[in-house]
Amino acid sequence: MRMRAFRSTIVGLLAAAAALAAFPEDADTPTEGWNYGFRSVIDTAQYPIAQDKEGASGMSLEAAWKDIAHWPRLPSSGGDFSSEGRPDVVVGYIEGGVNYWRNGADQLIKKIYINRAEVMANPTCAARYQDNGDPWFNVLDFPGTPDHNGNGRLDPEDLIVECANGVDDDGNGYTDDISGWDFNNRQNNPHSQDVTYGHHNGQMLNGEAAINDGGTLGACPLCMVMPIRAGAEALDRTDDLAQAFLFAADSGAASIASLTADLGYSTFMRQAEEYLWRHDVLVAQSSNDFDSTDHQGGMYWPHAVAGNGVVKENEGGLPVPSCFPGSQFCVPGDDTTRTFRQRSGQTSWGTRHMVSVS
Template sequence: MDPGWVAVSPETADRSQAYGYRSTVTAFTAKRWRRAAAATLLVLSVTAVTVPGAGAQGESDRGFPGDAIDSEYLVKLPIDEVRATGLEPIRSVGFGWTLVRSPKSITADGSPDMRMLAGTPDVAPNTTYELFDEPRFDEQWALENTGQNGGTPGADIDALRAWERTVGDSAAVIAVIDTGVDLDHPDLVSRLWTNEGEIPANGIDDDGNGYVDDVHGWDAYAHDGDPDDESWHGTAVAGVAAAATNGIGISGVAPGATIMTVRACQLSCPTSAVLEAIAYALDNGARILNLSLGSHTRNEALEDALEAAAVAGAVVVAAAGNAGTDNDAWPIYPAGYPGNHIIAVAATDHDDGLAVGSGWASNYGASSVDLGAPGQEVLTTTPGGWTDESGTSFAAPHVAAVVALVRSLHPESTPQSVRELIFRSVDTLPGLTGKVATDGRLDAGGAVDLASAPVAMIAATPTAGTIPFAVSLDGAGSYDPQGSIVDYQWNLPDGDTAHDENIVWTPPDAGLHVVELVVTDDDGFKDSAAVTIHANTAPIAVASGSPTLGWAPLSVTVDGAASSDDDGTVAAWDWVAGPSSAIGAHAAIEIGEVGEQAVILTVTDDFGATASDQFTVLVGFDFVDTRSSIFRLDIAWMSALGITKGCNPPINDRYCPTNTVTREQMAAFLNRALHLPPTTTDYFTDDDGTLFEDDINRLAAAGITKGCNPPINDRYCPTNTVTREQMAAFVHR
């Protein structure tokens, strides 16, 4: 049997059969413990148990007065009036009170020593208060590691910093689904969830929620309203999460939060009981579920229950296991179930390493385990007292409690947002790098700082473009959950800054440009966000091909290899010529239509920007009587440009290449080919009134002909003939 697992007896597995499963879910632990029962729970360490009340120093619920700060007092006067008294004001602290500094004796001008007035309605000493005053807090290295027990100072979750903002709210309910909780433990009794609609021990479901006498939770293992801990495991988990700051024993990570006790385990945890426990917790308002239990068997029913928890808005915190194995290779459930509402937790030691004990070690997983939390020799509650416990079972409630701290500040927060905030705030550590997904250990102070700080948000439109283009940067979505934002600072890639809520910025050149927004709230907290703007230069298209003159159908070999992209690569070449198309840097495209055809190349770069280039191909009609002519290309050129359509209308499949043409016909061909400008001058006397008079005058105006009777040249001889093939060559030249 693997270290950290339970030998299951028949009586612990019976209820799981109702769901068609024989496997049970096992409570992770690292403490040797025996009962007169059929099963044995593997445990890893044991220490002396302290009885309740030992070392108790008071009854305060939140802390105890400490020493007053020498020469500092609180005066209930506006700061300007304090200045007028001659006292030295330090700052206004709110509610009409000002903090002042006073000498220890009568001042030179006879003003009274402020200490003499301490206790009057208008003057109070600047007394210090501790956020806790627990007799054994100094032993709680997980909350504040000062190097006690040989640990590394600072290898803790920084609970004190978190408590400066919140110790948790009673509305943040953590359901401890476990072996139950000692309902009479002095460090837990004030933190227990209470069903106000239920009358204790009357055997009646007073509130009609389907559970009889569920005053402090439910026993899903025994199916009754008494979830008291018949073991010890659940009590230890509950103490880590939310033991009260009451001057007795220890403090939980979230001492102001509420523990809902839902018993699902004896020596092991049947799936049926776990399902019933989850259902109870969700039905009765718990939105933080701690599951310090697990199995290698994936269970569809449990997975369904956890999906329902996600829909209900619950964060599920699960222990990773104590076998020292890689959960990526050999998953543990429920920690290994997918879902952005589930947090899988490994255990760390007081030196910020992955916890390893005698006969046990924390599981890990670079993708399946999210973060580490203290889980070795953690001082916590046990039935009848306090003790040190080890294992991922006790790492998990550290995280569940920080979820409660965050949700105390943001009750409306989604599981995804809480999970992401906790992951963002971890302390990244060499010992966890590559072992957990965040590479880090839980940081309660950092998480609460993030939850307390403003949230910077950038809306950028567009985030990519081809230069030149302008980007609209909008910081209006930024917000401060505990106050208001007083400054927006845009840090631009060129080194400039701007302080407006919204700005417009133009990328100066191509590349990836990071724009940062830093927002500051009225408490001085800051947050930053960044957006990357991709400024692209368009590619350059270069198109060529051959042949560029021929007869239909004409196959043209096209070449776009000379195209380029200065800040990337050309990713695609697309060719179009009329209805024909082709792709590739080198391709062939067939043109079947007669005429002047544009072959267009469009290139696309790896950014998606495009550019085009083109060349012209002249495609003539393939006359049947020109195929053996040496002037075939010249004739095709004339046909492509519309200078000739043939000589045998309406079929026009022949050109009659050896037929003669008159000079006036040749003038018409030339004019069509050259698109000569019109003229009002009448150059010749022998073409007046002919069909081609205008064509002849245009040729003369262009200097192409001077006449046929030099030196006078007042005649054109329009009816004189030339062969058509001679004319084709002349026109082409």
């Protein structure tokens, strides 16, 4: 019996080793290659413990913000400058969802991703479509849509209710995924019931969504944001989080900001990270080691850019030559300049900026 048990153990170990060996090794570069646009070089004399294993120093806020300093004031109707991003670029934001009632929702609504294939498949919604002249395909292109959530403004949640027809019109396996998805409750409205936390709205607003028309300036102000709810708030089941990552990538996100804490590890999550890497989707994830149940992917998954890998001006980076009214970048001593891996406690704050600049 002992010999049989020993043989069974050996067979099991060999099978596990074979499965591990069959999993593809990480390549030095993704299939298509990353193009950051702005490059910076680590000064190892100034930052002796800094590392750049994933080439993340290419996402240089230093270079980008020097260019931003020459911006004219940008109206919400457009603009085409090298550091702003593009209206066709989508950033997947994964956390606890979005709240269209408060916490900067008035600035968020025009920058929230709308799935054209799903919305335009509904004859009622398609008939309402009127290009409002701004660079984005957004909820403001559908005037006359009823205020279904009763918050007094036209927002993507109104489109979700109005345009849902019970059909998977784009054929991606998610019925009526009009503006993101909720993997916590497994439905098409990524609304957050939380009205006090406000973390998700603020991160989207300051990191990606805001536009310099008197509001807060984001790091990728022309980009769109796809809100994806992976959990009730930042704590997520690992398989739900993996599905959220795959959904974002397959829905066209160019990069993903994940401000989440995984409730466990899984092979599925590892495979999701690999899938994004091999499809040239950059992932920035929060990274704190709380030595607790909730783990954050930026500190252990290969190819994930760690959210606390941010160097602030008061830690030795170069200062931005100008600041902008209404922007957090005006705060003295709080200007992010580079994104290579130097110790920093700014994990959520850093994650949104790194993924935006990418």
